[in-house]
Each structure stands twice: as structure tokens, then as C-alpha cells.
Amino acid sequence: MPLMAGPLLEDIRWSEPTLPEHPLDAALEATVRAVFGGNVTIPFRYLGRVPWVAETIRDAFQPSWAELSPRLTSIGIFVVSQENSCRYCYGYARAALRIYGFGDAFITRVERDAELAEDDPRERAFIRFCRVLARSNPRPAHAERAELLAAGFSPLAVAETAYMVASYCQSNRVATLLAIPPEAELEAASLVERLWESLRRALTNGACAVPTVPDAPYSFMAKLLDGSPRARILRAHLHGAFTSPHLPLRSKLLIFAVVARTLGCQGSCAEAGRALADAGIEPRELERILATLTSPRLDAVEVGLLHWARDTVRYEPLEIQRQTRELRAELGDERLLEAVGTAALANGVVRLAMLGQ
């Protein structure tokens, strides 16, 4: 069945940034410059308060894939960002496609999900998979995976594609919830400027090392990416999220549980339940919390966090940005940024979990 695409760039309504700017520390900034060809793109101006969130955005753009080509990942972020109505990422990805030499006709066809019959059947299957997984309505499973395999993708390439969609869904949410301003100069770049940028990126784009870390909740999901360098990246992100001190571990696990419940992923719910049992919330209590999104054991701020987390799964950008600003008044800047990063990571991880179905 043909799919119709998400909204067009000019149709996405966007508010002012949710947080004031806060610079990265020098060491982290150096790693960002290494990945982004010497640049510190706009989102990083807002992520300095909580380093692990900045690292998740940085690593989404690391060039380290076992089987996915730069062409596919460029198309992937474009398609996923459109599906998630992320004004920042969609505009950035669209500009990047032009920098990398994709023609306007191709970009427009993908954007409008117009008939791609004359294009590569592998790319058609890839684009469809990206849209279906990003939407997760319903959650894709065996049939969608089989379609990619039939199109010639290896099991590892399918796993990396699912992780790519998950990580861009995550980045899109960080950018959307924080209302990151678009890269206006990049989007308006002339042909000469695009050629120069293309040359500069080809000469300078690199990667940065990601450390080996102990297990954290959901670390077992890295096994789905065995053979890919993204397995280590996923583990590092989970460890960073669950060991960061701004929000209690319980709150973060509850965010994951709510996102998992909203997306209908029993496996992801079960993992949250296991970890929450260790944190003092027994399964029955968790079920009551998930059924009502409240509990006498939770304070009012935590209850608000659960309702907000639910709405990060499917949203209209202006509305979720309004809700996030309200949450900022309750949490403060550091805790809000940690909440944004956690909800974004949860949305990514739960979508990745479809690989295990």
C-alpha cells in the first residue's frame, strides 16, 4: 500500500526555543566539531547543561555504520525528520541532501512520497520502512522486516536501518521539544556555498571514540546490533541517560514505561518493570501507575512528567512545545533537558525493540 508522506517543511509550525543557550564544555565541543566537520551546529548551543543528551545528538551523525551507506543514511534522516514534523532536522537534512548533490526533483519526489517507480527498488523499500517505523502506527514487525530482506538488505543492514530510524526519532524529539531554531543559512545556501560545504565536509568529517560502559537498563538491546559499531553507541547512550544525576532513576524508568505502553511494546514495558522493581516499585504498583498515570507515591511533578512523556510519542510540534515550556516551570532547566533526552531516547529505544519481535 503506498504511503503518503508527513507534512512539508513550510507547513510545520514552530515556537521560540524552550531553553536559553548554554555552551558545551571544551572537551565535548571538540568531539562535536570532529563529527560535524569543524562546526558546532545550532542544537548544541542548548545542550551544554546535560552532556549525555549532547552526546546522543552528536552520535546520531557519526559516520560509523557497518552496512548502511552515506546515501541511505542521508535519505533516512530526511524521511524520518519529515515524519516526526521536526522543523530543525527536516530543514537540516533537506539542505544536506542538496549539499551532497541530490537533485531537487529527487528530493521533491521523496518529500511528497510521490511515485518512485523509476528509482532504486531497494531505496523504495528503505524509505517505506523508515516511514512505517517512525510512525509506529501500528508498530511494524515481521512483514516490514521481511520486505527489506526481500529487497536485498542483509539482517545486519535491517538492524542498522531500524537503529538509524530510532536514533533519528530520538534526535527529532530533542530538537522539537526544545524548539531548536532552523539552520537558516544552511537552508538558504547558494550553489557555490553548497559546493564549498560539500568539499569541506568531504575533507573534514570524522568520527569520535565512544567508550565501553557497564550495563544499564535496556543495554541488552545492543545485542540486536551485534556486528555494528552502533551497538557500542547505544550502550553508551543508555548508560549516560540512566546514570545522570538530574532526574531520579525511577522517573526515567517511568518515562520509558509510559512510552512503551503508549507504543504497545510489552517487551519494553517488561524491562522497565524489571528495573523499577529494583528501584522499589513492584509490578502491581507499576501497573496501577501505568493504568492511571498517577499514584500517591509520585509527587505532582512526576505525575506531570508521565502525562507529558505520553504526549512525546505522537504530537503536534507547537502543542508539545507548549507543554514542554510548562514542564520547564516545574522542573527547571537541567531536569527539563534530562527529561527531554530521556523521553527522546525512550521513543528511539522502544521503536528499535520491534527488531526483537
Add this chain to the structure above:
Amino acid sequence: MNGAAFAALALAVMLAASAVLIGRMLRDGNLLRRRLAKATQDLERLQLAFSRFAPAELVDELADVRADLRAGKRDVAVLFADLKGFTTLSEQLDPAVLVDILNGYFEAMSAAIGARHGRVAKFMGDGLMALFGAITPNPWLAVDAVRAALDMHAALAGYNDSLRARGLPALSFGVGVHRGEVVAGVIGSRALMEFTVIGDVVNTASRVEGLTRLHDAGVIVTDAIQRDLDTRFRVRALPPQAVKGKAEPLRTYVVEGFQETSSGS
């Protein structure tokens, strides 16, 4: 004119002619691109306008004639709301005033429903049907639907204040909510299609809304909804009610209020 001069002149003429041809091709190409862009914009404006008549997620499917429009079974909550005594009011008021009152009412109700993850599926005269969980699965559809019903009453109280301030009569209404499996999809003819749901659940929800007049209640829900409501909801059981078209009496409950639990740490 010698041969070299003639060759140079011929070359100049050919270059000039080529430049004209290339210029014309580029101009025609630009014209075609502009026309295509305008046609695309017109289609997108049509889709935007149409989205006012159907849930936005489904507008794209309706615009794409190749799309698979097969319906599917969904677990949904169905909410019916109907104004009381509006027929009498409609006979007393100027049509323009009547429509203005109705539109303001529907605007307020739609906002209350949308804020609780519901969608108005159709307006029927002075009534409306809203759905929860019809387009995207919703694990909290019963709670959302009942909270929406309560929010609708609060919103109507505010709207009535504005009506009274304008010297217009206040409105009152009843809400009925039921839950179950329906067939959901885009249904109709090529000339007119709508997203709707079909099934006994819809009929029952409508009947339950009708009970609000009998019991002078604001919100009545069925057993299927009540069992998903937690202790924050104040509910009162009604006597089993015989309902047209149903062999067994319907077990229903008045929802009298909602109190958020006090949170601890």
C-alpha cells in the same frame, strides 16, 4: 565575402540560434516547473481545506486514490453529546444567531475533546460524536473519554457565561460514553466520504446519551467504561435500563466528578 568570413558569420548565426533555442527550452522548463509547483500547491491547499472535514491523518489517504481504504477493527471509546431543548431554541432564534451559537459550542467541545486525545468524528445537527483510540491505539481511552466528557461540561459552563453576557440563552447537554470493538474506516461514495465507525458500540453509546435526559445526568457511561475508571472518579450506579434493540438491560453509571489524588513522595 571570403570563405573564412562566411564561416565565421555562419558560426555566429548558429551560436545565436542555439542560444535562442536553449533560452526558450529553459524558459519552457521553468514554466512547466512553475505549473507543476502550482498544481502541487493547489492540491496541498485542497488537502488543508479538507482536513477541516476529516481527521488530518486520513486526509492524505483520501487524496490518494490508489490508497487502500479497507476498514479495520479497532477498540474505541465512542462519546455522544447532544444539546437539550435546542430544537425549541432553534425555532425562537434568528438563523444566523443560532449558527453562531452552535459553532461556538462545537469549537469549545472540540477543544475539550482534542485536549484528551479524542477526535470529533461528526457533527449531527446539534449533536456530535467523538472517538478515542480510533486513529492511533490508546491504552487510556476510557479515562480520556470520561475526562473529556467532564471537561466538556466545564467548558460549556464557561461558554454559557459568554452567551448570557450577550443576552443569549444558556445551553445544556448530556454525554454518553461506551467502549468496544468497531469497524473503523473511510466510508461513503466517490462524491462524499467520511471517516467513521460502525458497530453496536456506536448505537449503544447513542442510547446511553439519551439516558442523560431520563436521569437528568450530565455524563453517563456503560459498564465497559466504568470498569476502567479508578477511584479518582466519583460514579453512581443506575438501575439496569432496558434499551431498544438490546436483549439484556444495560448497566450504566452516572459520573458525578473527578478528584485528582493527592500525591506523596
